[in-house]
Amino acid sequence: MLTRAHVAPFLRVERGIVRVSYLSDSEGRVVPFLDRLCRLVTHLEGWPRDAVIEALRRQERRVRDATRLAGIAKALLDACDFAPPDGAEQAPAIRDAVFRARGSRWPPVPGDARVPYEIAAAERGSTTSDIERLLYADRPGARLLVRAARLDGKTLLARYNLELARAVLLDAERVRITARGGWRAIFGAVKLARLMHVIRRVGRSYEIELTGPASAFLVQPGRYGIRFARIIPGLAHARSWRIEAELRRDEGPVTFRVRGRPRPSLGTAPIGSVAHRTTHDSAWERSLATDFRKRIGSDRGGWQLSRETTPVAAGEELFLPDFTLRHADGREALIELVGFWTPEYLEAKARKVAAAHLDHLILVVYRGLAVGGAADALTASVGADRMVWFTKHPRAADVLRVAEQCARR
Amino acid sequence: MRPNPLAHAIIILNSPATRSIVSTSSQSPRSLSYRLGLAVVRGVDAADSPDWLVYDPRLDALVGPGHRMSELREWAVGADVSEHGGAPEELNVPLLDPRTPREYQREAVDRWLAAGRRGSIILPTGAGKTLVALMAIDELRTGACIVAPTRALVAQWFTQLADAFGVERVGAWYGDEKEVRPLTVTTYHSAFPLLERWGERFDLLVLDEAHHLADTSTGEARAWHDHLRIAPSSFRLGLTATYPDGQDSELRRLVGPVVYRRTIGEMTDVELARFATVKRYIRLSPDEEARYAALTETYERHVEEAGHRERAATAADAWRMFAASARRSPPARRALRAFHERERLVRLAAGKLAETERILRMHPAERAVIFCGGTDAAMAVSRALAIPMITATTPASERHALLRALDRGEIRAVASVRVLDEGWDVPAAKLGIVLGDSTRGSRRQHVQRLGRLLRKQGDAVASLYEIVAAGTYEFFAAQKRGAGVRRVSESQLGFGL
Numbered sequence: 001m002l003t004r005a006h007v008a009p010f011l012r013v014e015r016g017i018v019r020v021s022y023l024s025d026s027e028g029r030v031v032p033f034l035d036r037l038c039r040l041v042t043h044l045e046g047w048p049r050d051a052v053i054e055a056l057r058r059q060e061r062r063v064r065d066a067t068r069l070a071g072i073a074k075a076l077l078d079a080c081d082f083a084p085p086d087g088a089e090q091a092p093a094i095r096d097a098v099f100r101a102r103g104s105r106w107p108p109v110p111g112d113a114r115v116p117y118e119i120a121a122a123e124r125g126s127t128t129s130d131i132e133r134l135l136y137a138d139r140p141g142a143r144l145l146v147r148a149a150r151l152d153g154k155t156l157l158a159r160y161n162l163e164l165a166r167a168v169l170l171d172a173e174r175v176r177i178t179a180r181g182g183w184r185a186i187f188g189a190v191k192l193a194r195l196m197h198v199i200r201r202v203g204r205s206y207e208i209e210l211t212g213p214a215s216a217f218l219v220q221p222g223r224y225g226i227r228f229a230r231i232i233p234g235l236a237h238a239r240s241w242r243i244e245a246e247l248r249r250d251e252g253p254v255t256f257r258v259r260g261r262p263r264p265s266l267g268t269a270p271i272g273s274v275a276h277r278t279t280h281d282s283a284w285e286r287s288l289a290t291d292f293r294k295r296i297g298s299d300r301g302g303w304q305l306s307r308e309t310t311p312v313a314a315g316e317e318l319f320l321p322d323f324t325l326r327h328a329d330g331r332e333a334l335i336e337l338v339g340f341w342t343p344e345y346l347e348a349k350a351r352k353v354a355a356a357h358l359d360h361l362i363l364v365v366y367r368g369l370a371v372g373g374a375a376d377a378l379t380a381s382v383g384a385d386r387m388v389w390f391t392k393h394p395r396a397a398d399v400l401r402v403a404e405q406c407a408r409r
Numbered sequence: 410m411r412p413n414p415l416a417h418a419i420i421i422l423n424s425p426a427t428r429s430i431v432s433t434s435s436q437s438p439r440s441l442s443y444r445l446g447l448a449v450v451r452g453v454d455a456a457d458s459p460d461w462l463v464y465d466p467r468l469d470a471l472v473g474p475g476h477r478m479s480e481l482r483e484w485a486v487g488a489d490v491s492e493h494g495g496a497p498e499e500l501n502v503p504l505l506d507p508r509t510p511r512e513y514q515r516e517a518v519d520r521w522l523a524a525g526r527r528g529s530i531i532l533p534t535g536a537g538k539t540l541v542a543l544m545a546i547d548e549l550r551t552g553a554c555i556v557a558p559t560r561a562l563v564a565q566w567f568t569q570l571a572d573a574f575g576v577e578r579v580g581a582w583y584g585d586e587k588e589v590r591p592l593t594v595t596t597y598h599s600a601f602p603l604l605e606r607w608g609e610r611f612d613l614l615v616l617d618e619a620h621h622l623a624d625t626s627t628g629e630a631r632a633w634h635d636h637l638r639i640a641p642s643s644f645r646l647g648l649t650a651t652y653p654d655g656q657d658s659e660l661r662r663l664v665g666p667v668v669y670r671r672t673i674g675e676m677t678d679v680e681l682a683r684f685a686t687v688k689r690y691i692r693l694s695p696d697e698e699a700r701y702a703a704l705t706e707t708y709e710r711h712v713e714e715a716g717h718r719e720r721a722a723t724a725a726d727a728w729r730m731f732a733a734s735a736r737r738s739p740p741a742r743r744a745l746r747a748f749h750e751r752e753r754l755v756r757l758a759a760g761k762l763a764e765t766e767r768i769l770r771m772h773p774a775e776r777a778v779i780f781c782g783g784t785d786a787a788m789a790v791s792r793a794l795a796i797p798m799i800t801a802t803t804p805a806s807e808r809h810a811l812l813r814a815l816d817r818g819e820i821r822a823v824a825s826v827r828v829l830d831e832g833w834d835v836p837a838a839k840l841g842i843v844l845g846d847s848t849r850g851s852r853r854q855h856v857q858r859l860g861r862l863l864r865k866q867g868d869a870v871a872s873l874y875e876i877v878a879a880g881t882y883e884f885f886a887a888q889k890r891g892a893g894v895r896r897v898s899e900s901q902l903g904f905g906l
Contacts, residue, residue, distance in 0.1 A: 214446030
């Protein structure tokens, strides 16, 4: 992800609106240059990360704006795969052997600089040159470029511009997203971001308003910015999308607008998906999914557990259950896991559930929260027969037992 | 875009003046709770609540910043409002620490207790601030969140807390390790999400190296004040050796006043080790000297031609103009590159390594810390002398193991960049060698580095050597940073070698 420093020189504010100077190719020279960068990186496969970064930096002499190049290089490297060199896993043990060898021959005297390396090599049955080569082979900068991004100049240009827009959101205080299609991925990304969100239906689509919970009381602009920026990869799945963000800057509040359309060349996840890295937004969700996969057996009584990203209407608003259990006969039950939350959250949840009249919704609730009236209110709203309590980890068998009773077609 | 149905509510949220027109849902019970950085009041008319609460339509509740929870708790008692949610952890074990607190440590804790369990304690490095914090935790016997600036310090706090209160009561929250226990240690970088989600479990907030919270903090550190704003902890303890006097308005507001202060000069040699500071000058090799001159020429000629120094009001402004021009001007870029290359040359000067070896041979029995000006220099020292390097990216477990090995004498020296400048604790290390600073002459950095060596251990005398490349910019940086230490060494304890 680009940083504020990568985008700052390309922002200007006109009448309260933030404008970004996106990179264009009006003279036909940018895309060929970016093509060249992409080819260069392909040639550098097998090089350490530090050397790849330096090689890209040296292209400064071919460009007028060094910050542009730094941002493009970052966007390009973020799309590449790096891996530790062979033998890097031995580095800590090699260091230990070398440094202890020096500790036992202290202080260093002229002419004995290689002695600790020779002792370590003898101990490990290796060569001195291998010991020296692998001493710090596990540093991030020593990781090798194993697969260069398969991009061309046009794709890199689009990716860089999208990354610029994403970096603007680092200073956002409030973000409103409207989109056509792709909502499963978008809602998934929103849930993972742990922002306060209100989702509303707008015609045939949805609008999400996102805010940082305590942003009204904080002094540092962009406290939640990185969470807003993480939403962007989810938008890649939409047919089109629009973001309106409010930013706080020294000159006062300003607005940033950006819209996106699909680019076939970008694929479905042009800037790396958050969702593919973290499928579940809590350890308990992951635990339930794993328990279901491992313990319920291969036929699972006809049940399949899937991550749910379709919102469910709950009165005026929508909410996203965590999972759906679908049976081969067409029945389904929704599962909402209630983990580490406050009584207010439970009360709000109870109101939402009551408003939604969802009699096939199962609430899986952490017993540690069973305090005060909130838990009672929740039980009253949902019904004790549709609640599954757990103390350590949610158990798939308990959930299935309830699902058999309340699932509906 | 269609009208935003939340627009009205948002205006209310941002405008306390309109708060009287709203009240929270009357169906809700009268409650106070903490949620995601907010103090949340439900079921109470705005007119009956403290006037600084504002209506939040997202929660249909009156809200305030988390750090005012303690005020709301006092108000709730008389307003028939019950508190919901997670209660602070209880710590039902006494402090088990074989050390006998010194008089000044007891006095510091007593003053802090008397000040309402809020405020900062200023003690020189090596004077036992950690034990002061352990004593404060023991007085309160409640859940505590300890915030430290580096992962190395997190590991060190973890060990101390585990030894004092039992490992099963101590958790760490940073990077990939996220375990919340009654006593949880975190970094300033990670504290916000920890306090946002679990803040109500900690009634005490301990802020190690609290000078990072100075009003003048820049970059990411500016955001660290926000951790204090969302934390619901009633009790707060700031610890530092270098308090940011005159730049502490946020510290005073969010942590409390300075309740106790002692300087190195006020401590006796019963409490801190005696020390000596020595400067050693080296010459660049002829090749290095020629390269230094060429790089200086490239840089100086450009700066002179560009006229930044004449046009700017201050040296800092001139630097900003120069750095900004390097973005779009290839000649400025070459000059900036020459500037950085020149710094690198001085950092890695061959004479520094040779002089370092000489000093290590002069003190063969001492354990040493070699403070470098950059990762490249630390790497060069590490490879050449076959000693470990500790940087910001060294995994916490490895740092911990290295510092323990240094303490036990299994290794005799470590090279470090900034990460060992403050907070770590190896009483046996009594030799410091400064090869360069990363802050161009920061007195605070220099005093912190000296402080690393001052923990009392028998009659051992600490030595801090600075190796300075004569005839380079480093001479002036050494003068500047040395000013802070001269003040110290000229007071009571220091003496020249």
